[in-house]
Amino acid sequence: ATTAAVTTTRVGLAQEKPRALGTYVRDVCIIGGGASGMYAAMRLRELGYSVVVVEKAAYAGGHSYTHQDAATGLHTEMGVRIYPDVDIIKDTYAKHGVKLVRSKINGAKRIYVEIASGNEGPYKDPNVLVSGYSLLKYNLLFKLKYGYLENAGINLPESVPAELLQPFGEYLINNKLDKGYAPVTHYLQGYGPARKVPTLYALKNTRVAITNSILKDNFWTPEKGTSEIYRVMGEKLGQDLILNAVVNSVTRPEGEAKQIVVNTPTGISVIAATNLIIAFPPLLDRMTAFDLDISEREMVSKFKANYYWTAMVRIENLDPEIVLLNTTGDNVLEGQTFPGMYTAAPTGIPGLVNVLYGSETLMPEDEVKARITTDMEKLNGSFTTGPVKVIGFERFINHTPFGVEVDLPDIVEGFYRRFDAFQGLRGTYYTGAAIDTNDTSSVWTHAENLVTKYFPSKV
Template sequence: MGLFPWQRVLALIGATFVIALPDSYDSHWSAKDIIIRDVCVIGGGSSGTYAAIRLRDMNQSVVVVERKDRLGGHTETYTDPGTQAKLDIGVRIFHNTDLVKNYFARFNVPLITADLQAPGESKYVDLRTGAVVTNFSPGDPTAALGAYAGELAKYPYLDAGFDLPDPVPADLLLPFSDFATKHRLEAGVGLIFRFGEGIGDMLRLPTLYAMKLVGLRVLQSIQTGFLTTARHDNSELYEKAQAVLGADNALLLNSHIISTQRDTNDGYVRVVVATPSGQKLIKAKKILLTIPTTLDSLDHFDLDGSERSVFKQFNPNGFYTGILRNTGIPDNTTIINTGVDTPFNVPFLPGVYSIDPTGVPGLHGVIYGSPNLIPGERVKDDIIAAIQRLRTAGTLPTTKPEFAVFSSHSPFMLTVPSNAIAGGFYRQLYALQGHRHTFYTGANFHTHDSSMLWQFTEALLPRIVA
């Protein structure tokens, strides 16, 4: 069915005021197109899938609305057609916690300790020129990481979310470059940067974001070992969760939101969704929103003034990943983009972070970051040009590679400037929990770390079902 006239008007003008739906509204829908649930989960990535499974455990009826044809979000796995080898190109590692192990165990997905040692040789190359950065060594980061852990220990609340004290500690507001210099972390910045890939221009961002992405739990896992799936197929978790939710008629894949109305007379929010089988009306007691809360992402939501004033402050960055064929780079060689003249020798962005062996002959993984959003085709062209510069510089006999698979994980990090953090931005953001029957989880409410997001979501669930 098409949009009602008032929906068309609201969509066109981007209205932010509230209209209570008339009691007769539902009568315009066929019964087969109305879905009634306790909770409508919007987004089927890491947080949304976990929440839907756990809400089901808590005797809540759910429906998940997901744009893609699968669950998992940034957890993506490529199957090489020649060898049938599985290669994770999104989320690759997890923390060794009981929550993680129990979640995988319920779906009979075995875990092993991840091997993060790059095979063969690592070349430190400035990919702006393709030349090896001479006389460069990453050095021993042990002492610097110890000092960094000492600083992290001052802010244990960061592992639970953005529930910051007032006033916000001054060190958390410093650009990370200044923080690293102040606390003599120079030898550890390279490793912190690599574990924080995707954050964008880490050195200029407030230290808060570096500490959120590379926190105490990450440092502990570096020492004790991360986990990954024994079959090297992290998507298996989501395929099995998808089977469970699909059997409950709890999934709307390849679907997107047309409109929402969260101020009604009967306590049910309304969500109009375009699905492959036509438009559906979801009536739910609560919404759990897990997608990035940018104004672009929420352009079909009935945002009020308080929501819009918070979400409009976010600045998104870009993160991209893929698998390359026939690069000319040896199968046992890792290329680490290293700035010859940049602070701490971190790579200049936008640009490639690294090009890594996959263990499958002829295939290399690539990850790319940008401080802002850029088109995927431009990213692909830049990656290919960077690889060809290795040949021009005489570093390696590279060729023009092809993408076996490419994926944009953008918008990735959502950040705000230090003055906004100091002014109480995260208090305002968290105050939206439960506002207008809507709850939030996902990376911009905590961090880009599946294990930590499941922990955050678990803590939020009692509020949703109350």
């Protein structure tokens, strides 16, 4: 932090009013103030690097968003909710003085509803012995065959096992895990139908750190909500976190400082940074401001994503104790239908329901809201206390692009190894879920590994 103070300058120059011009000279510019970007920023500062974080949203934290209910003073989550029992979570929270509390996931009553009719379907969760046995078997197979997926990043052997390229539904059936493990596939929310997700991404997302926490019902959640740690980190960053920022251009001349021009509501900021960390999903259409060369363009053009939205919806007449899941028929793997909800879950705030909604194709937000309204108002069964009525949307978040993947032939051809070789080229590094998985503990570990590997301590 001392070095950061010395090497840091921020000059406010008068421009045509009311626009202000800010100039930042930094060791590292991090684009994306979500889980991985904020973690990397804090660690780089500890190691003596000056940083600036450029975040397009009005808040830091990415998929972490705690919804505050003004009427009751209660809060609930619209994205990240729980963390597995792993050291990087506990240590990082302790370091920033943010309190974690235990979060129990077992015990909530779950009902599987058929989207088309809105009625309860025939599928029921397996009993605890069957699911416990399947989780243990899943863990055993994972550790035996794919232990390398436990580590941050997508580290694959040169010859990628064919099983990892199978749809996850087939993997579960072939390993006789479909009955007991299949309900756990709701951890893959945001990835589309779990049966279709390539096994590599499914295992990577639900790794043993997660399934162990499921087995032991041993999760953590922040007492004041998941936004809190990013608020605290943001406060520490102060002016080194630029919110509501649109990256206008990124120019990376060889051997010189990289120049990042950013539009903000108060004016234009120009950043000169020795290095750049890209901490958001680098899909080609998100990289138009970057001076990509042919090989970078070729790499990022491989990424594709799923479509995922969450909504805080005021709904009348839904049982406040029951989590609703999407399954038609008696097979949880075959039964997930999209577009449709992953879940509609009570929030603990009377009348407020958290609807998680997915689609395999892009949809405008108004259409998503209209579909959620139609689907919710169709609901009818033991979990309703009268005709279901959607009163309104209190908040709506677009989590797209989510569950970033590349095509199977690219995985086989060693895409992730090739991508890894890009780390540091043109002073540019990458972290985050697109090259890891959608789990906070994992992307924090990815950012930790990146920082310790490429940014030796200056203090």
